[in-house]
Amino acid sequence: MTEGRVPWSKEFADRYREEGLWQGVPLGDLLRGWAERYGDRTALVAGGRRWSYRELDRRVDRLAAGLHRLGIAAGDRVVVQLPNRPSFVAVVFALLRLGAPPVIAMPAHRFAEIAHFCSFTGAAAYITAERDGSFDNRELAREVQAEVPGLRRVIVDGDPGGFTALSEADADPVPLPSPAAEDLALLLLSGGTTGVPKLVPRTHDDWACSGRAMAEAIPFGAGTVTMVGLPIAHNWTMTHGMLAAFIAGGTLVLAPGLDPESAFPLVEAERVTDVGLVPSMAALWVEEAEWTGHDLSSLRRVAVGGAKLGEEAAKAVEPALGCRLQQMFGMAEGLIGFVRDDDPDELRTVSQGRPASPADEVRVVDEADREVAPGEVGELLARGPYTVRGYYRSPGHDAVAFTPDGFYRTGDLVRILPGGHVVFEGRVKEQINRGGEKVAAEEVQGHLLAHPDVRDVLVVGVPDDVLGERVCxxxxxxxxxxxxAGLRDFLTRLGLAAYKLPDRVEAVDELPRTALGKPSRKLMLQRLLG
Ligand code: J2J
Incomplete structure (x- = not known):
């Protein structure tokens, strides 16, 4: 079943199977295997609750049966918008077990994003939490259902307010056929460069492969305790914190956030060994570690990624936190890389790492798609056993985002060091990296053009000491x-997620244009930076 996605060619699929990279086991069945192997070990810790592997498996079985009874069947798409709670893990695995691909939305998403995901994927259901802070997600669900009549069911973790409570999705396990491992498993949000957010179709085989590659190469083991404090809905946190930890029989600690005040006590109490931080958070941890009375000695690695970590900031991590800095890069489209524990010290501070799997293929090319000389800067192209060959239902965009021979054009400018380590040098894609959260300039522009006082607009990323970039x-x-304030209010009323709202507005007489008359972000940025 390849509905809506571009499969790997038979040649590549056969090779990945032969090499054992694709093991032919759907993710729901993988969980069953972990429960058998790891039994009473703790899989998940969150908000005072601890679930063993067996308990997680049992809950997922009951939830899958319950969701099935509520009418969710194999092949249905289900938009999932849940914060860092055990229900996220249970719901995602229950849907994987059912073969009803979850569409993973961020807690910060609002009407514009959720309505788009629901209608674009033809979702049968939307599973959300009662609230996100003071925001009532049930109000949002009502608006979305009015806009997308095909959305049959809304399921709420918490007070359902007229919808179905997640607690109702509970039934004695029934035999359910497993999906095929080569089928669509889940849809991830792409960082995006286009007017509407793109979705990344990951299969059971390929997503499991990325988790396995990570667990083996880092390496994770039974003693691994990962902590996720960034939204677990990110591919990074889901693979590093959850999937790779589970594959190794480790423990996932779900934290509500990563501010040192709440995160350090959890590191101490749960003896956390591995945590993922974006650079702005890493800086805060480095600053606060000196003053904390909490014991952080269980930390083995602090993984920093999602955005470029400066060399000076990188050098400060190990002395302050007393553990290895592990720079990491990745993308929802697939390719993940990280620095290994035994890489030379210098590589840990200057490079973002090397690809997770030996089967990952990378190329660095110039504007004419010619490979650059070794060590020169160019655009990173990626192909491999867990890098998709196309977006979900987007053949037009695929033609520009992928090469004819199936490499994903990452839009990242990099150079590759002799040992294969990647150094991120910039971007060619029209994307703003706001502290690790990705904002597609074109998407925000499209919404701003609807404002009556906006005749024309360019959205650019301006450098920022704390977040790396902000939206202007x-x-x-x-x-x-x-x-x-007027623009932010306007976009909020349109239902755009808060992290995409401009941080700054500049009035200009006209937009700078290229020789061909196309508005130029590069020229605009030069003008702004004077
Ligand atoms: C510079 N830019 C980086 C880094 C990502 C692991 C880690 C991160 C992501 C992720 C992920 C960077 N230095 N260390 O999915 O599994 C930028 C690049 C990249 C884009 C992808 C994972 N690490 N980036 O961040 O899909 O521009 O995934 O193409 O959110 O983030 O963003 P996203």
Whole structure:
């Protein structure tokens, strides 16, 4: 079943199977195997609750049966928007077991994103939490259901407010046929460069392969305790913190956030060994570690990724936290890389790592797709056993985002060191990396153009000491220039997630253009930085 996605060719699929990279076991069955192997070991710790592997497996069975009874069947897509709670893990694995691919949304997403995911995927159901902070997700669900009539069911973790409570999705396990391992397992959110967010179709085989590659190469083992404090809905946190930890029989600690005040006590109490931090968080940990009374000595590695970690900041990590810095890069589309424990010291601070699997293929090319000389900067292309060959239902975009021979054009400018380590040098894609959260400039522009006081607009990323980049809207006004608060309010009312809202607005007389007359973000940024 390859509905909506581009499969690997038979030649590649056969090779990945022969090499044992694709093991032909769907993710729901993998969990059953872990429960048999790891039994009473702790799989998950969150908010005072601890579930063993056996307990997690049992809950997932009951939940899968319950969801099935509520009408969710194999092949249905289900939009899942849950925070860092045990229910996230249970719901995702129950849907994987059912073969009803979850569409993984961020807690911060609002009407614009959720309505799009529901209608674009033809979702049968939307599973969400009662609230996100003070925001009532049930209100959002009502608006989405009015807009997307095909959405049959809304299921709420918490007070359902007229919808179905997640606690109702509980039934004695029934035999359910497993999906095929080569089928679509889940849909991840792409960092995005286009007007509407793209979805990345990952199969059971390929996503399991990425987790296994990570668990083996880091390496994770039974003593591994990962902590996830960034939203677990990110591919990074889901693979590193959850999938790779489970494959190794380790423990996932779900934290509500990563601020040192709440995270350090958890590191101490749960003896956390591995944690993923974006660079801005890493800086905060480095600063606070000196003053904390908490024992952080269980930490073996601090993985820093999602955005570039500066060399100076990198050098500060190990002395302050007393453990290895492990720079890491990756993308929802697939390719993941990280520095290994035994790599030379210098590589740990200057490079973002090397690909997780020996079967990963990378190329660095110039604008004409010619391979650059070794060590030169160019665009990173990636192909491999867990890097997709196309987006979900997007053949038009695939033609530009992938090469004819199946390499994904990452949009990242990199150079590769002699040992295969990748150094990120910039981007060619129209994306803003706001502290690890990705914002597609075109998406925000599209919404801003609907504002009555905006005649034209370019959204650019401006450098920022804390977040790396912030979102700046350069507006050609129609009359009075709109205020920042006015624009943010407008976008919020349209239902755009808060992390995409402009941090700054600049009124300009006209947009700078290239020789071909195309508005240029590069020229605009040069003008802003003066
Ligand atoms: C510079 N840029 C980086 C890094 C990602 C592991 C780790 C991260 C992600 C992720 C992920 C970077 N230095 N260390 O999915 O499994 C930028 C690149 C990349 C984009 C992908 C994983 N690490 N990036 O961040 O899909 O521009 O995945 O193409 O959110 O983040 O973003 P995303």
């Amino acid at each position: 809207a350069c507006v050609v006004p129609e009359g009075e220039p709109p205020s920042l």
